[in-house]
Amino acid sequence: MDFLMSGLAACGACVFTNPLEVVKTRMQLQGELQAPGTYRRHYRNVFHAFFTIGKVDGLAALQKGLAPALLYQFLMNGIRLGTYGLAEARGYLHSADGTLNPVRSAAAGALAGVMGAYLGSPIYMVKTHLQAQAASEIAVGHQYKHQGMFQALTKIGQKHGLVGLWRGALGGLPRVIVGSSTQLCTFSSTKDLLSQWEIFPAQSWKVALAAAMVSGIAVVLAMTPFDVASTRLYNQPTDAQGKGLMYRGILDALLQTARTEGILGMYKGIGASYFRLGPHTILSLFFWDQLRFFYHTYAK
Template sequence: MDFLMSGLAACGACLFTNPLEVVKTRMQLQGELQSPGTYQRHYKNVFHAFITIGKVDGLAALQKGLAPALLYQFLMNGIRLGTYGLVEAGGYLHTAEGTVNPALSAATGALAGITGAYLGSPIYMVKTHLQAQAASEIAVGYQYKHQGMFQALTDIAQKHGLVGLWRGAMGCLPRVFVGSSTQLCTFSSTKDFMTQWEIFPPQSWKLTLVASMVSSIAVVLAMTPFDVVSTRLYNQPTDAQGKGLMYRGILDVLLQTARTEGIFGMYKGIGASYFRLGPHTILSLFFWDQLRILYYTYIK
């Protein structure tokens, strides 16, 4: 039941945050491996990106990749939050005094996140391709010509086999490792701290909301550079064997980006990342925690 509740909570959040994921993806690909000031900036900031995409591609384009986004969130977060919830409910993350152990919490969140992200990697790759697709006048990054999620998965599998479906999967692992461990550790620790100080009642929705907000800030700061790496690894063009033509791996993305775009290139789209990850983190953790409270209080 924990896995189902976790997946549904993440999907509920995804419905509202997917347009921000579209904006974030395009801003991270904008000016890829080009020096600042040498390329046309189609998307000047988050708000300008929304207006530009809606005007040129149409309002429906702001929900591009929604199907794979929902499937990925259900799979990845169902495994991640579900596993973490079971471990936490079993009391394995607490010290002898009953407080949350930050190291155990971070490690559990990271391992659960990596498992979910690796299994869902093909879906995330297709989501990235679909969200990057745009009209030629505002296109950034390599443009795949997928017609939909199933067509994309079938086409990639036929051309490159199972290896092709998991291309770039290693790039998503540091992203999820850092993001998941930071998110769940800060969320649990903040709740634990506020409970000890009796700032809110133990099962108050306010407690969940504040802990989710604190977690969202920490996640974005820690995760954005790895998110840029993941997006670029997934979206790069490939040769006939399915090998990336722009990057050899995670370290190569970091080095090339820092050399051509400067260190701030690794934080491209951080505004969009917060507007996307912030609400998503808050909503998914809030729904997840509230569903668990209802289940363990009134059903189980």
Template sequence: MDFLMSGLAACGACVFTNPLEVVKTRMQLQGELQAPGTYQRHYRNVFHAFFTIGKVDGLAALQKGLAPALLYQFLMNGIRLGTYGLAEAKGYLHTADGNLSPVHSAAAGALAGIMGAYLGSPIYMVKTHLQAQAASEIAVGHQYKHQGMFQALTDIGQKHGLMGLWRGALGGLPRVVVGSSTQLCTFSSTKDLLSQWEIFPPQSWKVALAAAMVSGIAVVMAMTPFDVASTRLYNQPTDTHGKGLMYRGILDALLQTARTEGIWGMYKGIGASYFRLGPHTILSLFFWDQLRFLYHTYTK
């Protein structure tokens, strides 16, 4: 049941934050491996990107990739939050004296994130392809021209085999390890501290909300460079064997980006990432915490 509640909580958050994911993806691909000032900036900031996409591609384009995004969130976060929730319920995150262990919490969050992200990697890749697709006048990055999620998965599988569906999966794992461990560790630690300090009434929904807000800020700062590299790894063009033509892996993507675009290039789209990851983290963790509380309260 923890897995189902975790997946539903993440999907609920995804519906509201997917437009920001579209904006984030395009801003991360804009000016890929080009020195600053040498390319046309179709998207100057988050708000300009929203306006431009809505004007040129249509308002519906702001929800591009919603189907794979929902499926990915259900799979990835159902496994990730569900596994973490089980570890917490079994007491694996606490020391012998009953205190929350940040090390155990971070390790459990990272391991749970790896499991969910690897299994959901093909869906995430297709989501990235679909969200990057745009009219030629505002297109950035490689354009795959998929017609939908199932067509994309079938086409990639037929051309490059089963392994082609998991292209970029290993490169995407550092993003999830950093993001998941940071998110769940800071969420649990902050929630534990707030409860100890008795800032809010016991079992108040405000405790989970405040902890999720702190977690959202930490995740964006820690994960953005890996998120930029992961987006580019998934979206890069491939040869006939399904091998990427631009990057050899996550380290190569990070080094090339830093070398050609500067350190700030590794933080492209951080505004969209914050507006997206912040609310998504807050909503998903808040929904997850409240669903678990209600379930365990009424099934005692």
């Protein structure tokens, strides 16, 4: 039941934040491996990107990749939050005196995130391809011509086999390790501190909401460079064998980005990442916490 509640919570958040994921993906691919000032900026900021995509591609384009995004969130976060929730409920994350152990919490969050992200990697790759697709006048990055999620998965599988479906999976894991461990550790630690300080009434929904807000800020700062590299790894063109033509792996993507675009290039789309990851983290963790509380209090 913990896995189901975790997946549903993440899907609920995804419906509201997917347009920001589309904006984030395109801003991260804009000016890929080009020095600042040498390329045309189709998307100047988050708000301009929303306006441009809606005007040129149509408002429906802001929900591109929603189907794989929902499936990925259900699969990835169902496993990630569900596994972490079980570890927390059974006391594995607490020290002998009952206080939360940050090291155990971070390790459990990272391990749970790796499990979910690796299994959901093919879905995430297709989501990235679909969200990057745009009209030629505002297109950025490599353009895949997929017709939908199932067609894309079938095409990639037939052409490159299972290896092709999991292309970029290992490169995407550092993003998830950093993001998941930061998110769950800061959420649990902040929630624990707020409860100890008695800032809000016991079992108040405000405790979970405040902890999720703190977690959202921490996640964006820690995860954005790895998120940029991961997006580019998944979206890069491939040769006949399905091997990436631009990057050899996550470290190569980070180094090339820093060398050609500067350190700020590694933080491209951070505004969109904050507006997307912040609300998504807040909503998913808040829904997850409240669903678990309701189930363990009333449903059993």
